[in-house]
Amino acid sequence: MKRFSFIARMPDRPGALHTAAGIVRRYGGNINRIHYDRRIDAATVFFEVTTDDAAYLRMKDELSAIGYLQETLRTLGFLKFYVYVPNESGALDEFLTYITASQANIAYIDFDDRGKHPGRLKVSLNVEEAGTVDHLLNRLKSRYRLEIIEYDTTGKHLDDTVFYVRFAQELRELIGNAEDAFLMALLHDINHIVQELQDRGKDPREVFESILLTGRTLQATLGEGFYAEVQRIAITDTVDLFCFQLPCGGNVYLFRTPDETVMVDTGYGIYHRDIAAMFAHYGLGDLQTLGRVFITHADADHCGGGGYLAAPVCLHAGSVEIIREANRAYGSRSETSVLEEVYTTVINLFSEFRSPEDAVLFPAAPGEKRSIFPVLDRITIGDLEFEVLESLGGHLHGLFYLVCPEHGLLFSSDTLINFGSLDEARGKYNALADFLVTSVNVDSDRAREERRALLAMAADIDRDLAASGRRCLICCGHGAVSVLSGGRLEQYGETEHYSAAE
Numbered sequence: 001m002k003r004f005s006f007i008a009r010m011p012d013r014p015g016a017l018h019t020a021a022g023i024v025r026r027y028g029g030n031i032n033r034i035h036y037d038r039r040i041d042a043a044t045v046f047f048e049v050t051t052d053d054a055a056y057l058r059m060k061d062e063l064s065a066i067g068y069l070q071e072t073l074r075t076l077g078f079l080k081f082y083v084y085v086p087n088e089s090g091a092l093d094e095f096l097t098y099i100t101a102s103q104a105n106i107a108y109i110d111f112d113d114r115g116k117h118p119g120r121l122k123v124s125l126n127v128e129e130a131g132t133v134d135h136l137l138n139r140l141k142s143r144y145r146l147e148i149i150e151y152d153t154t155g156k157h158l159d160d161t162v163f164y165v166r167f168a169q170e171l172r173e174l175i176g177n178a179e180d181a182f183l184m185a186l187l188h189d190i191n192h193i194v195q196e197l198q199d200r201g202k203d204p205r206e207v208f209e210s211i212l213l214t215g216r217t218l219q220a221t222l223g224e225g226f227y228a229e230v231q232r233i234a235i236t237d238t239v240d241l242f243c244f245q246l247p248c249g250g251n252v253y254l255f256r257t258p259d260e261t262v263m264v265d266t267g268y269g270i271y272h273r274d275i276a277a278m279f280a281h282y283g284l285g286d287l288q289t290l291g292r293v294f295i296t297h298a299d300a301d302h303c304g305g306g307g308y309l310a311a312p313v314c315l316h317a318g319s320v321e322i323i324r325e326a327n328r329a330y331g332s333r334s335e336t337s338v339l340e341e342v343y344t345t346v347i348n349l350f351s352e353f354r355s356p357e358d359a360v361l362f363p364a365a366p367g368e369k370r371s372i373f374p375v376l377d378r379i380t381i382g383d384l385e386f387e388v389l390e391s392l393g394g395h396l397h398g399l400f401y402l403v404c405p406e407h408g409l410l411f412s413s414d415t416l417i418n419f420g421s422l423d424e425a426r427g428k429y430n431a432l433a434d435f436l437v438t439s440v441n442v443d444s445d446r447a448r449e450e451r452r453a454l455l456a457m458a459a460d461i462d463r464d465l466a467a468s469g470r471r472c473l474i475c476c477g478h479g480a481v482s483v484l485s486g487g488r489l490e491q492y493g494e495t496e497h498y499s500a501a502e
Helices: 017-024 055-063 091-101 130-141 162-175 180-199 204-220 269-281 315-323 338-350 424-437 443-469
Strands: 002-009 031-037 042-051 076-083 105-108 122-128 146-150 225-235 240-247 251-256 262-263 291-295 314-315 360-361 372-381 384-390 400-404 408-414 473-476 482-485 488-491 496-497
Touching: 002 055, 002 240, 017 042, 017 055, 031 180, 042 055, 042 076, 042 130, 042 180, 042 204, 055 488, 091 130, 130 146, 162 180, 180 204, 180 262, 204 424, 240 262, 240 473, 251 473, 269 443, 291 384, 314 338, 315 496, 372 400, 400 443, 408 443, 443 482
Parallel strands: 262 291, 291 314, 314 360, 408 473
Antiparallel strands: 002 042, 031 042, 076 122, 076 146, 105 122, 225 240, 225 496, 240 251, 251 262, 372 384, 384 400, 400 408, 473 482, 482 488
16 A cells, blocks of 8 residues: 545535545545645645555546546636626626637626626636637627736736646746646645644745745845855964855855865855855855865755765765755654655755765764764864764754864854844745744754753853953854854854845
8 A cells, every 4th residue: 555646626516525535435545635725726635545556546547537637737828808798688698608618717707787887897717728718819809899908828827716726837937847747746745734834823825925935035046146245264374264144045164275175064056156156256266176065964055055066075974864865854853744844845946956976974973072962073174173063953963063172163053043143135034944844943952952052162162262362253054153242142253245246
């Protein structure tokens, strides 16, 4: 027995859902999930069923035979017009005969003989074939006076009677010309998180809009829309650190040493060309001249560009597992969360995630610890020596930190974030993920424990460095490089604004 899914597009009439459920039952299928909400789309129902291969095929054949199975997402057109009909018995019936013959679906009709225009109907139609529209208009023009208000064949202006078709066409604009089967599977996944979030009291329209806004924001910040806030910090006489706050998602850090440049986290894959141009602008070479890359964890905004790089990529074995499973909650207590799994699919798709090919894994922890964190390894970057600390898995399984106590550097990844240094646009974008998965931490209790330990570690390093006048620089996963001030994160030094358009 296997779990299968399908989308049913059924007439909005009593008994239609019962008919579909009866077909599932007739072939021995068990319905594991069903979601229908006429407030979203009055004709579309999402099913997940458990059955065997042969029974599923027979089930699909019968649903298809009665027109209930949706297997394609044809682009629908939208037509809105005024038509002037005589105010006499049978006039509306005659007009509707033309509409029915064209197999167009009426989305809206408005007529009132006591209104301002007593002989005018306002009509909106959803139509599948442009040729059908032309034929219908020619027939209507020969009989009635018409005024075309809007005619769109791209599907951008469909009304909500075909909400999922319209939503799928908006997804196509973000991910390209995907095959119908792939797009329908994606729709099924997205519907699943809508169902889950509805159960938690969220507005389904806000869920759909948040998903689209995530993809649209990424698209809007490419090319001339790309920008970053940049910090340049001299760590030693020979090593400089650059922090690049990208428009969306996590920071990219770059060490410049006499022998190599070293990257910590890659940003989204979709930004790889823009990041290369930005590096060149600052005289840092391009992405192909990197010596090494360290990826702190497997979220797309920190590792999604790994597969675009020629340099060896160093990461935790847990990150490799998350990438393989395509589930950011893998290895955590939230592993079975539908929200986490589907969000991973969607953000990886929107952000053009490409997993690293030349991966170097850190060894298992040998038993040594710093604070509560196992020490996985030690690495050198120029004349800096870092300990690689394994997190407890609060934000994500497989996450690690880098700490160099001697020179006061702590790479905290997403466990510590200076939210106060984020501008409004970055804050709004980050809030989208938080809304869609309810919490970006897969284990909030452990995340709080890790935050406390890292803040205490930074405070200890500050005390050790006090005589030299230096501070522990906290290199956050998002926001500015910061220092502790009164127990809170405060931006260190100045940032400069980089804009690809300037």
